[in-house]
Amino acid sequence: MTEIVGESLARRLVEWGVDTIFGLPGDGINGLMEGFRRHRKELRFILVHHEEAAAFMATGYAKATGRLGVCAATSGPGAIHLLNGLYDAKLDHVPVLALTGMQETAVLGTHYQQEVHLDRLYQDLAAYNLMVTNPQQMPGVVDLAVRNALTRRTVSHLTFPNDIQVAPASEDPYRHVGPGTPPSSLTTCSDPPLRPVEEDLTRAAEVLRQGKKIAMLVGVGARHAREEVLAVADRLASPIVKSLPGKFVVPDDHPLTTGGLGLLGTAPSEELMEECDTLFMVGTSFPYGTFLPPEGHARVVQIDVDPTLLGIRRPTQAPVAADAKLALQALLPMLEPAKDRSFLEKYQRKMDTWRKDMKALQDPSRDPIAPQYLMGCVDEAASDDAVLTCDSGTIATWAARHWTIRGGREFYLSGNLATMAPGLPYAIGIQHAFPGRQVIAFVGDGGFAMLMADFLTAVRHDLPIKVVVNNNNSYGQILWEQIILGYPEYAVRHRQPEADFSAWARACGAYGAKIKDPKDLPGAIREALAHDGPALVDCDVNPNEPPMPGKVKYEQAKHFTEAFLRGQPHRAGVLATVARDKINELLS
Template sequence: MTNASDILVERLLAWGVDTIFGLPGDGINGVFESLRKQKDRLRFIHVRHEESAAFMACAYAKFTGKLGVCISTSGPGGIHLLNGLYDAKMDHAPVLAITGLQHSDLIGTFTQQDVALDKLFMDVAVYNERIMSGAHMESVADLAIRTALASRGVAHITIPVDVQVQEIKKGRSERNPIHHSSSVPAYFDQLPARIELEHAADILNRGKKIAILAGQGALHATEELEELAETLGAPIIKALLGKAAVPDDSPYTTGGIGLLGTEPSQDAIEGCDTFLMVGTSFPYIEFLPEPGSVKCVQIDIDPQRISLRHPADVGLVGDAKNTIRALLPLLEKHDKGFLEKAQKAKAEWQKLMEERGTRPDKPMKPQVVGWELGKRVPANAIVTSDSGTITTWWARYVPALRGQKHSCSGNLATMACGLPYAIAAAVAYPDRPVYCIIGDGGLSMLLGELITVAAYKLNIRIIVIKNNTLGQIKWEQMVFLGNPEYACDLFPADFVMIARGAGIEAIQIEDPATCGAQLDSVIGRPGPVLIEAVVDEFTPPMPAKIKASQAVKLAEALVRGEPNRMKIALTNAHDKIRELV
């Protein structure tokens, strides 16, 4: 006899789901039995923490474009999913979360693990329902999957333990006729109206110094972006989630924007008279042109995002790739003076990056690890980053090559996502090498997933930038508030020994003179490897252009009793003198 859980698994398969991440538990046993019966068709990835499962579902959706699915038991299992689900919500990744619930006749009676997960998930989910009976399962499962895919958000269904195994004779009640199909309308075919395209073209044709800001929504529009940049004589600046939208060796891009961006990108933003945003709602408005100082055209598939960060004179609601294709025939060929100026500035910036990345100083600079790694990541790789100072080293020193995939936690900017992201990438693309760039703070939060890497023999290179401190937080305390650092030191764990204990090959790098050779010795081997790079904790991830207010706050922090003020001052002064010389 078919039960409600069997129906759920059948609907997952009908929608093309082939992978699910999670942990079992008595609150979800009914669904796991149905998964066991379909284990040859639906792969279950057993993780060590439910937060990791949600991160993996988010990353799986980001890297494949498919639905990411995670599953947990009732109570604490479901609660643990939340951080990864908020990551999916804020970066628009389609994810389905399946959770267990206590027996339906015990809900609300203070029984064990009596957590109303459907109420808890109200903010994170675009679709959020409790399954009331076996006959209720099919239509709710279909609507949850359809909504997650169509809205590019999180859907959640929670199922009482007794309902999970409730037998179903007909599949659905007479009051609930079949009203679904396993497909989503092709929203990516959506185009703006002709009059809006003409209005946008008029603004762009009048512009003399045009800058393009590309984000996650333009990842599939690489060739179109480059043709647009060629036509408009416009440099392409990339938001972090759009790092792979245009390869970093393209003559049209100046690299990233913001605190971890590049100086030529910021110069282009500050010097433009026309601003074209494509598939991005970059949140740090202080790095965008002053409102009213430039003309602005924005392309975004989500109408909510139009004018969200910068006032748009014309908002083109549509898919980036198709909208650019429709716009190109309407555009006039522009002079390349502004682009050529940006290209020269980028070349100078690259020289500075090389100078910082090849320093022989000891302790080893984190830039050295980024520089040496960036030269060795192959063109078919997938690269994930965690959040913290290491995000800067990834953004600036590990170039995105044509065909690569890069991602991180964007708007949530949560720590601990880097390794689960890498696991999802390696599961989705077993024939491609995966590189995980993570700090010692982020890795230690979900350290158990090293066992997951070993258990599945995943092809991941884990590069741990170890400075024994929560570096980003330390510098934020000083630069944003002018206070000395506090509570940022980390106990110096031996990640090489920990990795080896989990069955992963591992090495330590601490000498800049041997960094490249040591990387060569391990990254080409099959299977997982962990590389612990011990670096200088006093090297800050400084923005490309330091504001006077930031310099003042740092000085205040040093004066107020920063415990490492002499080392920080000497390190910064020494680095700046080297750059000037």
């Protein structure tokens, strides 16, 4: 059988170690699908219900494994649907290859049906972006696309016109004045980790030696360097603050950490940033500059494997372009043990109080159910190596503060893009990669409803994901943003009836439970986690529970008050909830 371009693509992906493609077929990629079919023993195709979900699955798979995620979609609208999930991959620096279709070369430019010039559309998105127009480009362009995605930790995109997909891979339709491009040799992208330069480490050590109140800010770039982060923090007597994507770098109950930073972070972390005289950033280019020390108030040391991210937020006195683990290993012997540990001890006491306050909010007696209690029940029942995926919105606040990293637990969400709807497809992609681990999607009713059809994908592929829906019948984060900005809420709460997503789960042949009474919640969570297959718990929570910042600023309080004075439709319920939260904190 003559090898066609679609088959050449599939074979080369297999040679690169790709074993899974997430996607949705269409007539724009029939040639590619034929290639995948011919290699179906080595290359599994996960059929989804929406292309956006396919891109999220590939992104979640890449985030959790460090391997290349691959997704495929047909021409025109199919490829457009991929964009949101692919931008998530780009902004969070994970390697994903997108494969799309294009109309036949003979009709391009003639306003043919679904004609969208995807190579132009993807220009801002993909680091390597090409429309394949000659079979002789194979497999060299596949190699380039894969290498760019892996080495630059970003998105690559190849689009194939229909006639090229089914053309013989050896065909050369054009006359060339010179020899064609030979097939590229298959070389790995597992370059050794970037080692630090001695001079950079010396400068970093000198800045850190001069610091009296040092704060470490670590991100997901240090996920493989937990022991090194802890050792350096202990040597410097430095509290460890974590970015949200880097939540699982160190355990949440460790005495050296003050938890997250930002609107979803802790009050001790925010106060720490206001007081520190030295900021030591490791594996993060933390995007929210307003939460960092004011410019000029602290000297900065930054370690990042990507040199372009050094100094991007604050002037940096000691930039170190290197792998976090290698840099910290080399830096540790250059640091003297801190003699004064009072700064660390001060924030350890503050963090003890914060943890008690957060625990108090997990009140099982509250009705409607407090979302903090829902997350607390999941946290208590989940295994010590569980993976939690999360959507964007108020649920990210509950996960950030009430999902405890311990043991081998991990945590994934859309970091920089902060898009809705990745929680479910992330869980599917990660469960596929790690079939023996407990994978839990903690999602809101708004995000789950966007891509809920793909819960059926988990059922059909025997992926035992667990989904917990924090159902407040609204777009909660948008609601509170309106209030904090001083506007009365508008058009963000759904009308009755409330959705019952457990019915959808049962209709798919999975476990489904609807919870309205807090007494029923712990048992339902345990039963869902123990279920041998996909399971979903849809829990109605208090819609008036505000995701309060770790530290409320004057302007936020002012706008909040102004919005209530203008007339807040649910102000009685909101005020009652806030008052109850404060009472619980005082009694803790």
